[in-house]
Amino acid sequence: MTGAPGAVSVVCMTSAPRSEPAPKVVLSEDEWRAKLTPEEFAVLRLAGTERPYTGEYTDTETEGVYECRACGAELFRSDEKFHSHCGWPSFFDPADSDAVILREDNSLGMRRVEVLCASCHSHLGHVFEGEGYPTPTDKRYCINSICLRLVPKE
Numbered sequence: 696m697t698g699a700p701g702a703v704s705v706v707c708m709t710s711a712p713r714s715e716p717a718p719k720v721v722l723s724e725d726e727w728r729a730k731l732t733p734e735e736f737a738v739l740r741l742a743g744t745e746r747p748y749t750g751e752y753t754d755t756e757t758e759g760v761y762e763c764r765a766c767g768a769e770l771f772r773s774d775e776k777f778h779s780h781c782g783w784p785s786f787f788d789p790a791d792s793d794a795v796i797l798r799e800d801n802s803l804g805m806r807r808v809e810v811l812c813a814s815c816h817s818h819l820g821h822v823f824e825g826e827g828y829p830t831p832t833d834k835r836y837c838i839n840s841i842c843l844r845l846v847p848k849e
């Protein structure tokens with residue numbers, strides 16, 4: 696350790712957001728309401744949160760691909776899912792980093808990073824990092840089950 700001043704760097708993934716790609720799937724609010732159940736609409740389109748330990752995929756270990764329930768885009772894979780015991784399905788990485796968009800979220804008096812589907816800009820959940828989970832990325836993509844649809848591997 697040299698103790699050199701300035702050696703401390705603050706890494707903040709939200710300080711310089713990437714420009715967001717335009718959604719590929721664009722529907723009106725009425726069209727989304729017709730396509731989704733009221734529960735799905737409340738989380739995907741109004742950025743709600745399902746209650747912990749209630750989602751159908753919280754502890755699922757089935758091998759397969761998790762798609763966006765709103766538009767069908769591939770978002771996560773079962774081999775990136777881990778048991779976080781937080782009450783929601785947790786992934787340490789998206790299937791493809793371009794599959795999701797990260798957006799700063801300062802609602803509810805908290806500084807969080809929102810995760811959205813890159814294809815339709817629906818809300819999926821939040822990502823947290825540096826919590827010490829023994830995963831390759833030390834990130835926890837905390838995703839609502841209701842935003843996902845598991846397509847089991849053949």
Ligand SMILES: [Zn+2]
Nearest residue numbers: 763766812815
């Ligand atoms: Zn989507």
